[in-house]
Amino acid sequence: MRVGVLTGGGDCPGLNAVIRGVVRKGVQEYGFDFVGFRDGWRGPLENDTVRLDITAVRGILPRGGTILGSSRTNPLKIEGGIRRIKENLAKQEVEALVAIGGEDTLGVAGRLADEYGVPCVGVPKTIDNDLSATDYTFGFDTAVNIATEAIDRLHTTAESHMRVLVCEVMGRHAGWIALHSGLAGGANVILIPEQRFDVDRVCAWVTSRFKASYAPIVVVAEGATPRDGEMVLKDESLDSFGHVRLSGVGEWLAKEIERRTGKESRTTVLGHIQRGGTPTAFDRWLATRFGLHAVDCVHDGDFGKMVALRGTDIVRVPIAEATAKLKTVDPKLYEEAGVFFG
């Protein structure tokens, strides 16, 4: 049996570990052979393939990024997209497809499987950890570790100069990276997209921290917005690739703190550093297990399913269940982290 593999959406540490798990088990245990599709759904749309055998996956476990390339191409938004995908899969004699991606990539895989009879299996990925139906996505732990290390470093420079340091982390719609790295890095103020923040309250806390001789560290998710709505946080303009640009909350907040408290403030925007480089051991473990279980789904003919982590078990869930709704931060968890923000 010939199986296609693709990686779509923003890249994420651990993608190569999944690919390796799929190919190694598929070849060695089931006698499958594989074809890689380049750049997410663009590959099967344009019949753009890459060799994917045991040799191709050698040594890729610790490598960040994806050997298959990635894109945010959505064939459902392209005229004749589904037909072209079906034709190219037939040309390649591909009988099943493993799609590794986030909400968008998996949304396409789910619809292809459920509505158009394309045999797809999904593997969840995102550093944001905001996919439903799985306890964790790989890439998240790596991003949290990178952000935590950055916050640790910001503490020492903030203390040396007695400045406010605002650290902006990724998370457009969900504050998981901010919550976990903020707690792990001892940042007392953690601002997330799920709850609007009160700038006056942040400033009052900053002032109280200085009175107690501490340099305040504020962690803010890129999608967080203030309660008073004074700021245009989102530049809704599209870049030349048609992506919405979201930036600015960290910079804006530092300026606002400085203006309102008179305390010198700086911003660090971590950006894509959180997405690049080698995955942590946890992410390699999770991604490898996802890969092994995804190829089991193919072998069992269990299509339209996504592998997911529940506790320490890998289970299969309908892709549609995972993409129906984003997994946002539970208010109780956020409240728990707010205990230091007094």
Ligand code: F6P
């Ligand atoms: O979805 C993952 C993510 O890293 C978000 O946290 C972030 O907002 C976005 O991707 C950035 O996307 P791009 O790499 O296209 O700028």
